[in-house]
Amino acid sequence: MSSESVILLDNAVMAFGGRRVLNGLTADIRKGEIFVIIGPSGTGKSVTLKLISGLLEPTAGRVTVLGEDVNALSDAALSAHRRRIGYLFQSGALLGWKTLAENVALPLLEHGRIPPGEIDRRVAAVLEEVGLGASGELYPAEVSGGMIKRAGFARAIVEDPELLLFDEPTSGLDPVMSRVIDRLIASISRARGVTCVVVTHDLAGALQYADRIAFLKEGRFLETASPEALLKTRTPDIRAFLDAQFVGGTYGR
Amino acid sequence: MRFTQAPIRNRAGAVLAECGRTVLVTGRSLMLFPCILFNRECRRAFFEQLYTAGIRSLPVATVVALFTGMILSLQLGIAFRQFSQELMVAYTMSFTMFREMGPFMTGIILASCVGSAMAAQLGAMTVNEEIAALEMMGIDPVRFLVVPRLWAMAVMAPLLSFYICVVAFCGGALVGSTQLNLPFLQYMSEVVRVAEIKDLYVGLFKAILFGIMVSSVSCVIGFSTRQGAVGVGASTRRSVVVSFLVILIGGYFVTRFFYVF
Numbered sequence: 482m483s484s485e486s487v488i489l490l491d492n493a494v495m496a497f498g499g500r501r502v503l504n505g506l507t508a509d510i511r512k513g514e515i516f517v518i519i520g521p522s523g524t525g526k527s528v529t530l531k532l533i534s535g536l537l538e539p540t541a542g543r544v545t546v547l548g549e550d551v552n553a554l555s556d557a558a559l560s561a562h563r564r565r566i567g568y569l570f571q572s573g574a575l576l577g578w579k580t581l582a583e584n585v586a587l588p589l590l591e592h593g594r595i596p597p598g599e600i601d602r603r604v605a606a607v608l609e610e611v612g613l614g615a616s617g618e619l620y621p622a623e624v625s626g627g628m629i630k631r632a633g634f635a636r637a638i639v640e641d642p643e644l645l646l647f648d649e650p651t652s653g654l655d656p657v658m659s660r661v662i663d664r665l666i667a668s669i670s671r672a673r674g675v676t677c678v679v680v681t682h683d684l685a686g687a688l689q690y691a692d693r694i695a696f697l698k699e700g701r702f703l704e705t706a707s708p709e710a711l712l713k714t715r716t717p718d719i720r721a722f723l724d725a726q727f728v729g730g731t732y733g734r
Numbered sequence: 735m736r737f738t739q740a741p742i743r744n745r746a747g748a749v750l751a752e753c754g755r756t757v758l759v760t761g762r763s764l765m766l767f768p769c770i771l772f773n774r775e776c777r778r779a780f781f782e783q784l785y786t787a788g789i790r791s792l793p794v795a796t797v798v799a800l801f802t803g804m805i806l807s808l809q810l811g812i813a814f815r816q817f818s819q820e821l822m823v824a825y826t827m828s829f830t831m832f833r834e835m836g837p838f839m840t841g842i843i844l845a846s847c848v849g850s851a852m853a854a855q856l857g858a859m860t861v862n863e864e865i866a867a868l869e870m871m872g873i874d875p876v877r878f879l880v881v882p883r884l885w886a887m888a889v890m891a892p893l894l895s896f897y898i899c900v901v902a903f904c905g906g907a908l909v910g911s912t913q914l915n916l917p918f919l920q921y922m923s924e925v926v927r928v929a930e931i932k933d934l935y936v937g938l939f940k941a942i943l944f945g946i947m948v949s950s951v952s953c954v955i956g957f958s959t960r961q962g963a964v965g966v967g968a969s970t971r972r973s974v975v976v977s978f979l980v981i982l983i984g985g986y987f988v989t990r991f992f993y994v995f
Contacts (some may be wrong), residue, residue, distance in 0.1 A: 486782070503796070515816065530928040531866075534870055536866050536870070538870060555907065560869075560872045562872065563869065563870050563872050564871070564872040566870065568866075568870040570866065571863070572862050572863055572864045574862060574864045574866065574867035575864070575867075576859075576864055587871065587873070588871040588872065588873070590775065591775065591872070591873050591878075592872065636867075636871075647760055656845075698764075
């Protein structure tokens with residue numbers, strides 16, 4: 482991990498109508514770091530990812546990602562900027578009329594800078610990496626939720642992004658598959674030096690791979706710390722969140 | 735243009751924003767026509783939409799046109815028979831169908847069969863975050879999804895309109911020959927004789943306009959979908975209602991422009 486900032490959230494406020502979801506969010510996420518956001522449901526974790534990706538504009542404050550003020554970018558510049566970011570959506574968000582391999586190949590085909598043979602090779606490699614080497618010709622409707630998530634993961638990393646955003650990467654998955662995804666996040670980040678921001682409720686996974694964990698409550702980061710430091714916290718809200726997942730002497734699923 | 739947006743609570747503001755987006759999406763889609771020629775994915779989607787908008791609408795269009803022609807001819811025949819002017823049925827049918835009913839029926843059929851499906855599909859894609867995923871991949875949802883749909887409708891609507899006119903004339907001629915003592919061929923030749931080239935091109939222009947309006951309205955409403963399955967249902971219904979209104983209002987102004995001024 483270097484000291485270079487990849488994401489700077491500067492007093493970001495997000496309101497929907499009169500309801501403030503994010504209330505002056507501030508964070509500095511560094512290059513190569515795995516930054517995990519945890520917290521109760523409905524506190525704005527997914528909204529934070531959407532602000533970072535430029536899918537939503539903050540009501541107030543600044544969001545700087547990979548050296549660019551996301552909201553100052555023109556449509557064309559924002560589109561080019563997003564190609565430096567991989568995003569795994571909670572549902573996988575695959576296109577239903579394309580096979581898993583076609584979904585993964587889509588960004589490469591659409592940007593048209595890579596020869597077709599190279600696209601096939603790269604798609605096969607990332608599908609293999611996520612354990613879907615034999616399932617590329619199946620459609621999303623023909624596979625399980627876990628396979629959709631993994632295909633979404635493959636699509637997120639196929640263009641070698643500098644930043645990866647994960648929205649609940651293990652929700653709805655069995656413990657074995659959750660571990661596979663956890664290991665993938667850790668290995669991609671370590672091997673390629675990619676910065677990762679992970680929104681999750683899965684504390685056991687987060688403790689495995691996180692460099693820092695931030696607890697989001699009422700639109701603000703209540704505490705940001707290393708996994709070890711967070712486990713020792715005395716902040717009541719965080720303690721309650723951690724204790725709820727403490728089963729059989731460990732933070733399990 | 736950003737597609738993942740915070741919902742606007744103010745109702746008037748939301749309607750205005752949607753009108754503005756519809757205009758922007760329509761203009762952008764029209765300008766992006768070269769994508770159909772040069773982008774393989776766009777071209778494939780365009781041909782698929784041609785099939786959906788054109789070929790799959792034919793059964794409904796045939797039944798609706800046939801019976802509309804028969805009903806109109808029957809009603810007109812009853813009226814004109816009092817003055818022994820049965821041939822006027824063919825005359826009236828000719829300009830009514832080419833000028834108004836052909837494109838109007840095309841618009842209504844496209845809105846209810848094709849536009850509603852577009853709104854539902856794009857609505858489901860929006861709530862499943864597939865549109866956001868396209869944006870994150872740096873793929874313009876207008877170019878990827880709207881351009882093939884809008885241009886397919888623009889191409890198919892006039893063809894469908896002409897087909898509807900022909901089938902309606904056949905239905906009318908069938909009623910003429912069986913119930914109004916008007917031979918089939920005489921009815922058809924009268925339809926062709928009185929048809930003016932202006933009626934034909936104004937009708938086809940209207941059909942193109944309705945095709946474009948229905949597709950852009952349906953796509954924009956699809957993109958604005960919120961709140962899961964309920965939202966998809968609401969968007970589908972809204973796309974049909976708004977398309978009908980746009981067809982009626984647009985149709986009036988086109989008629990006024992070509993036949994009054």
